[in-house]
Amino acid sequence: MKLVIAEKNIAAQKIAQLLATGKPKNDKVYNTPVYRFDVEGEEWVSMGLAGHILAPDFPDEILFDKKEGWYSLTEDGEVLNAQVPDGLARPPYDTKRKPFLANGINIKGWKVESLPYLTWAPIIKNPAEKEIIRVLKNLAKKADSVVIATDFDREGELIGSDALSCVREVAPDVPVSRARYSALIKGEVTEAFNNLVELDQNLADAGESRQYIDLIWGAVLTRYLTLAKFGGFGNVRSAGRVQTPTLALVVERERERMAFVPEDYWQIRGMAAAKGADFKINHATARFTDKDAAQTAFGHVDGVVAGTVTDVAKRSRKQQPPVPFNTTSLQAAAAAEGISPARTMRIAESLYMSGLISYPRVDNTVYPRSLDLEGIVKGLAANSPALAPVCKKVLAGPMKPTRGKTETTDHPPIHPTGQGDPTTLDSGQLKLYNLIARRFLATLMGPATIENTKVSIDVAGEPFTASGDVLVDAGFREAYPYGLKRDEQLPALDAGDVVDVHDVNLEAKQTEPPARYSQGKLVQEMEKRGLGTKSTRASIIERLYQVRYLKNDPIEPSQLGMAIVDALSQFAPRITTPEMTAELDEDMTHVAEGQDTQTHVVDHSRALLAGMLDNLIEHKDDLGEAISDAVTADARVGACPKCGKDLVMKQSAKTRGSFIGCMGWPDCDVTYPVPSGVKVSPLEGDAAVCPECGAPRIKCQPFRQKAYEQCVNPKCPTNYEPDLKVGECSVCAEAGRHGDLIAHKSEKSGKRFIRCSNYEECGVSYPLPARGKLEATGEVCEHCGAPVVVVETARGPWRICVNMDCPGKEKKEKPARGAKGAAAKGSTAKKTPAKKASSSKKTTAKKPAAKKTTSKKSSSAQ
DNA sequence: GCAAGGTC
Structure with a gap:
């Protein structure tokens, strides 16, 4: 049996289809799809990996050993040594230092003082895809020969090399060869399998050097920044070869804006x-x-x-007309429609997996001649009624596709397959699918x-x-x-x-300063500067948001993000510019061409980093202070009316909830609740202080709605709203009592809600929107009998039934999401009356909850 | 619980 190892499932499947005499058989080994087929009487099987199956990391325990050298690694009694090569600067070590944990179980094992050791620590490769490795070994044991058919690029060679090392563990002598194809089409693939070559270990080593250097620089600098001023768990301050220069781009643009003198x-x-x-x-x-x-x-x-x-x-x-989509141009176009690059890739992946679009990670912008454009348009016309009229026009026209500048042959540009049913998609998927389908049609049409x-x-x-x-x-x-x-x-x-x-x-x-980057523009700028790849840019931007270096869209750096760039530009400038990537690429080329070795290139990089560490460690406290000040500045919402110190967003250690508290604590005990469901930011100048109570006024930004300003103090007269009777309680009426439904505003939290005056008896309460003047109508809802109120919003008056579970509301929702949404809503909204009711043990009170449940079920079932 | 690169 011949085993073919591809980089991903789709490639394994394609290869089987292209090489098989007859039709390949879909099979599974421990739940992983494999393809069994016959080539001129020989039995073949192909399997896809999932990208890299091994992940580089530091060994769990690295012990410094002054007798053996700079470090030694003890693992299963084995002692490995690595010496700093001659001619490279050695960092000044304190050889009396105690052993340290490189990969401590928690952050307590991290020490700034141990970073020089970490810089020179060995790297091992751990299994990252255990299931895939299990299948790979299972098949390798049975194979007479193995063909590595991963992608034809540096990472592909590395992925193949890692797979080979797994194969060798179970089949030390099986013959292994490499197939190099640059397009998953018949001619290319058969040619590659007729001219098998050896795996290019130099190219794989080049890829592995990239892995090692990224890990060493990333881990050392991330640990350094995180420890310079430890901000508690979950507050990692990361740095990396791609993320830091990307952050620096945003910071640079912000600085240009600050320096801008308007005319x-x-x-x-x-x-x-x-x-x-x-x-x-x-x-x-x-x-x-x-x-x-x-x-x-x-x-x-x-x-x-x-x-x-x-x-x-x-x-x-x-x-x-526009040119065909590749990953970057799709991300940019989707960003303009409000879908972030990272979300675009998640959605695109799901569309690809459901067979609606082609492979989404491509640089190519030229349709290959083999692509059946007409067939796709016909498929679209049949499956998407909304697109059918345009498809008809396209089919009637000359159908000359546009071409972009980048032409590669590995995958076609991103296009709809014409297969699959778009009506089953959720709204985000549909939005992206339409963009892709319409773009595809546009590339086949004439100019406007x-x-x-x-x-x-x-x-x-x-x-x-x-x-x-x-x-x-x-x-x-x-x-x-x-x-x-x-x-x-x-x-x-x-x-x-x-x-x-x-x-x-x-x-x-x-005149306006230069515009901030949108997420789409930043992805394009990264591509222009050679930062990241089509597969990684989106997630790197998302990461920068996650560590709170970036905020908002268009993108702004936080104070923290600016402090990080400032600090690294001063002490480790190499990590802050795209040049590190450019130089790395050069080194990789040398390794790939055999002019340099992995060890030399990686050690050289270690030495460069080690040379920066003295200075970094010496300035640890300065940098910690700068980070600490920046974090406070980012959390600031205004000045304390009592002591004048900063009021900042804080996290309660006990409840994990957020609140606004004074930096003067424990001397000053001023706190305020955080308005819920909005993003809070400080105001500037006169608007920043409430004229009534002296507390800060803040800007509140609800999701996709107009921002408003208010005083943070819920007890402030500017936030006061009198109680308002909005109706009578139907549960109490049924029980033969009288209950008034009253709209209140909580002085403590500022939240608004409706509660029955007999709440202890009936447990009836409803939430209210946070904003907008309330008016009672005296009417009740035709669907559920709850009171109807009018809320004055920025867009005008809005009549609503106050019952969140009202069956009249769910009709509008689409069935696919409606069922889910209704269930989720039901669980929270139902709780209020039902739970309270059971605690007061009144049988009558259970009625509304039961009623709601049944009505909800019937509505979500339709 | 650190990076960037694959892909699920």
């Missing part, structure tokens, strides 16, 4: 009307940099009510034609212009409406026409 300019803008249509007009001088000139011009037109059209110019321009009309208007001797864009031929835009500017339609005008002019204003403006 004043003035604009004269107004409205005009003709033939029943209103349109915008601007002074032909788009920006006046001279205030006097602007005022003079404005003086001429202020109060003037008519203008004369002097010229109408039309120009049509073509907009070319946009007609621009520029109207020149004379207003009291001052030149004004109006501009209109109209899509006259949609072309690809019919399939791909993303990022489309709205049409600015102008009425049909001719020179000499007179238009009404109104609302002309002189506006004082300032």
Whole structure:
């Protein structure tokens, strides 16, 4: 039996299909899919790994041994030594230091003083994919020969080399060869298997050097930053070859913004009307940099009510259809639609696994000739009714696909497969699927034609212009409406026409600093600078958010993020720039070409890091202080009204809950609750202090809603709301009592809720939205009998039934998510009346809970 | 409980 080892399941499956005489048989070994097939009478089996199956790490215990050398590793009685190669700077060691734990069970085992040892510590490779390794060994034992058919790149060679080392453990003598193919197509793969070669150990060593250097620098600097000022568990301050330069990009942009000096300019803008249509007009001088000139011009037109059209110019321009998606361009396009790169990859992975889209990790932007474009469009038309009309148009057209700049042959650009049922997708999946499907169709369509009309208007001797864009031929835009500017339609005008002019204003403006990065732009910038790969960029950005170096979108660095970059730029500048990656790539090339060795390259890198450690350790306290100050600054919400110290967001050690507390504690005991469901940030200047009570005023940002400002003190008169009767309690009425439903606002937490005046008896309460003026309507809900109130929101009045479990609400939800959402909601909302009711042991009180449960079940079942 | 790289 011949064993073929591929990098991933899909490749194993494809290889089987391409090489098999007849059809391959899908089989499983311990739940891992394998493919059994026949090649000219010989029995073959292919299996996919899951990327790297071994992970580099430091051994659990590294003991320093001054007799044996710089360090020795004891493991199963075996003593290994590694010497610093000649010609490399040795860090100054204190040879009297005690043994240390490199991989302590907890952070207590980490010591800044032990970092020089860690820098020179040996690295072992642990099994990371135990199931896969088990299957691999199982099959290798039975194999007469093995072919490594991982991807044709550096990491692929390393993954293959790791697999080989696993194979060797059970089959020391089995012949092993390597198949190199750069596209999963028949010609390439058969060619590769007809011309098998040896595994390129130099190339694998190059990949492994990359692993080691990343681990050493990452672990040493992360431990250093984390220990410089230990902020408690869960507060790791990470650093790395890719993440730190990426953070530095964001910090650099923020610094440019802070250093930016805005310039004043003035604009004269107004409205005009003709033939029943209103349109915008601007002074032909788009920006006046001279205030006097602007005022003079404005003086001429202020109060003037008519203008004369002097010229109408039309120009049509073509907009070319977009090129096929690769990973980066998909991430950028999805980010513009509000899906972060990391979420895009998670969703894309799920769509790929369900067979709706092609492999999502690609650089290629050129469809291979072998791709059946027409078949895919036909499949889309059949499976997506919404896309069918556009598909029809595409099929009728010449269907000449666009091409991007990057052409590789390993995988096609990201495209829909045309298979699978998109109606089963959840809303996030559907949004991304539509983007991918529509992009695919757009790449097969013609350009869009946009007609621009520029109207020149004379207003009291001052030149004004109006501009209109109209899509006259949609072309690809019919399939791909993303990022489309709205049409600015102008009425049909001719020179000499007179238009009404109104609302002309002189506006004082300032130039804007360079924009912050969006997540999409940052991914593109990383690619441009050679930072990370298509598979890692999204998760690296997510990581920077997770360790709270970054916040918001567009991306801002936190004070902590800036402090980290400052500190590392000073003491370990190499880690903060993209050059480390560039130099690493160069070293890797040398190792791959046999001009250098893994040991030399890695040790050289260790020496560079070791050379920075003295300085880092010496400045540990300065850096700890800078980090500590930055963390406080990030948590600050305002000034304490009692002692003037900073009020910051804190975590209760007991309950793990958040609260706002004074940095002066224990001398000052001022605390406030944190408004729930919103992101809190401080206000600046006069707005930062409440004129009524002196407590800080804060900015509250609810998820995807308008931000508002309020005083943090729930007892402040500005937060006071009188109790309001909103209806009568139906549970009490049924029990022959009278109960009023009253809306309260808790003084302690600031939360609003409705509670029956007989709450002890009936246990009836409902939550209320945190914001918006409440009004009672006296009406009850037609679905559940709970009171209906009006909440005044930023978007206008909103009539709601106060019952979160009301069956009338769930009808709107889609069945796939509705069932889940209803169940989750039900469990929390049901609790309030039911739990309270059982504690007061009133049988009548159980009724509403039971009723709710049944109505919910019926509604989620539909 | 440290990185970056694969992929599930």
